[in-house]
Amino acid sequence: MTLTAPAKSSSGKKHAAPAQPVKRQRIDATYFGFLVPALICFTIAISVPAIMGIFFSFTDSVGFGDYNIIGLANYAALFTDPAIIGAYSFTIGFALVTVVLTNALAFLLAVGLTAQIRARVALRTIFVMPMVISGIVIAYVFNFLFSNTLPTVGEHLGIEVLKSSLLSNPDLAWLSIVIVTAWQAIPSAMLIYIAGLMAIPYDLYEASSLDGASALGQLMHVTLPLMVGYIGINIIIGFKNFLGAYDIIVGLTNGGPGVKTRSIAMTIFTGFERGDYAYQMANATVFFIISLIIALLQLRLTNKGQAK
Secondary structure, eight states: OOOOOOOBOTTSOBOOOOOOOOOOOOOOHHHHHHHHHHHHHHIIIIIHHHHHHHHHTTBOOOSSSOOOBOTTHHHHHHTTOHHHHHHHHHHHHHHHHHHHHHHHHHHHHHHHHTSSOTTHHHHHHHHHGGGGSOHHHHHHHHHHIIIIIHHHHHHHHTOGGGSSOGGGOTTTHHHHHHHHHHHHHHHHHHHHHHHHHHTSOHHHHHHHHHTTOOHHHHIIIIIHHHTHHHHHHHHHHHHHHHHTOOHHHHHHTTTOSTTTTOOHHHHHHHHHHTTOHHHHHHHHHHHHHHHHHHHHHHHHHHHHHHHO
């Protein structure tokens, strides 16, 4: 084989070989076959109604018929409406308490279910079951327990606070919602914690054990620092989900007693039924912005965790 040297110009300099054009990878038509119908459905079912809702939030529409543009009047009224302020106060307070309870119990369960115990796989399956049951079904079951079973137990044990249904107690009804919501939310948070715990190298525990660290010391100085990212993700996800609480509250208290346990989502839907369409659309838009900020924070935390 004869090798040819690069061509030289009259000045003696070598000419660089022309760059080969980069071929663009052809996208399979199947990709568009799945993508386009999904985009169309999302646009029709989500995007278009959302844009229309934001538009009507600047009007006095009742959901049909004629309407007038009233600018920011609906938004201004939101911040002075006791019902709206009460709904936001209850929802945010409920979400904060529930996210703390859920993550504390989920983390402890995850630590226990990743330990060297018998039947841990079977126990994981049992603890995950509440996650796959419908929220409204869970709410009706617990409604019966709180309204019938628990008062009977309270009568036999002589516990005054349990003799009547917690759901009818203005001061304790919120607690029943926290308990049921946490019961359903713990499994999903627990699975994330289990994944994080299993990703921690066992060598770290062996090294700390050789240094004389106790089980509690390993938990505080090895496990928790390495689980900070997972804890942050669970807190953000949980808080965002709890802000949209609806079905469990409907099945347990339906917003009662009175409006003590009425969430933001319930306030929006009941407002639609009463003809406050434009006003509750403004409420829904504010709620959407809050949820969007939390979702962006969740995405940022997730990406930061993956980068590490």
